[in-house]
Amino acid sequence: MTSESIFNQYPEERKLLAETVDVSQNILQVNGHFHTPYSFSAFSEIIQVFEMAKKEEVKVLGINDFYTTDGYTEFNERAKQFNIFPLFNIEFMALQKDLQAQGVRVNDPNNPGRTYFSxxxxxxxxxxxxxxxxxxxxxxxxSNRQTGEMIDKLNAWLKELGEDFVFSFQAMREQYAKNLLRERHIAKALREAAAKKYTSEEDQKAFFEKLFDGKAPKSAMSDFAGLENEIRGNLLKSGGKAFVPEDDKAFLSLEQVIELIVQAGGIPCYPVLLDNPKGEFTDFEGDYEKLYESLVDKKVYSLELIPGRNKPEILEEFVNFFNEKGFVITFGTEHNTPALDPITVYGGDGNPLSDNLKQIGYEGACIIAAHQYLLAKGKEGFLNAYGTAKLDRRKEFIAIGHAAIQHFVH
Known part of the structure; x- marks a missing residue:
């Protein structure tokens, strides 16, 4: 596949802006954050994302794989094929050792200091x-080294239980992954191997109860996503028989992650966890004003949320607070579990986002689109030479990005 940028045939800025209508007259559906098989995903192939997006009339898609840009070339080509505008994103797990030492949970509710960052x-x-x-x-x-050690420990536990399953890192990677083999791949491979060997539901339940050291599975054997999450929780997380703690070498510092993103031409973006099902917040996110100050101190002016896991009223309040501060805000679905949910972004109540949130999310996507377009044209994007966002030029970037998206999708 060719790696030619979609912007190679784009007109210059003045002509591009002359082609389009006002942004408020045409708010398009966006999914700015989902994972593909290049990390771990509900999708079997990247084309599946675009087929679903076309059916659901989602016009802007943002790839967001962990640690890799390997999927970009295919993502770029599928975008051309389906006339769906592509946003080229990436995600990391960073470690803020100062917050870890203080016991401050950032956007990982179980691991102080660990910070997901896009x-x-x-x-x-x-x-x-x-x-x-x-x-x-x-x-x-x-990351691959840690996964390999988990597979070795899993094999040892299976042998101790008298089971004849034997997994290899290489074979598992060839079947389930592209390059990065992750914990979620292990859970999927184990579930499928168990279903193949034990054909009755009762036998499968008995196997998992033995595997979980006497703890009966709660999920139905047909609930693949639930069962794989139980495999991860019982075997691959802290205290599990196949758990391998992550070495500090597995993490970059947040400063290193931000430096890498900016050097690659990207906009640093903080993924917000927000409220959990009990209405609880992490230490880092509970005070909006303090969160704002912390992010601006690190020159982070962009946020993303997965609305499907948040209460709509909390989401609305939070997004309005940061939108008024001029932040770039986008929404996505993640799709990093086996559950093949719609590509359309819905709220935590299962209903569509409000018109206000749809507009904010689309405007955020427009700013990112403008940033990509300007960089491709050899110009400065949304960040200046010092990595500071041009918040005072938001409307200008929204207009350029809207024009760039409209030019592509039509």
């Missing part, structure tokens, strides 16, 4: 210097 609108084709490439490959290798 880069939005990377330049495509990706350009990284040698140091940044080495940094990216190092976290990929460390």
């Amino acid at each position: 880069g939005k609108g990377l330049k495509y084709p990706v350009e990284l210097n040698a140091e940044m490439v080495e940094r990216l490959l190092r976290v990929q290798d460390e």
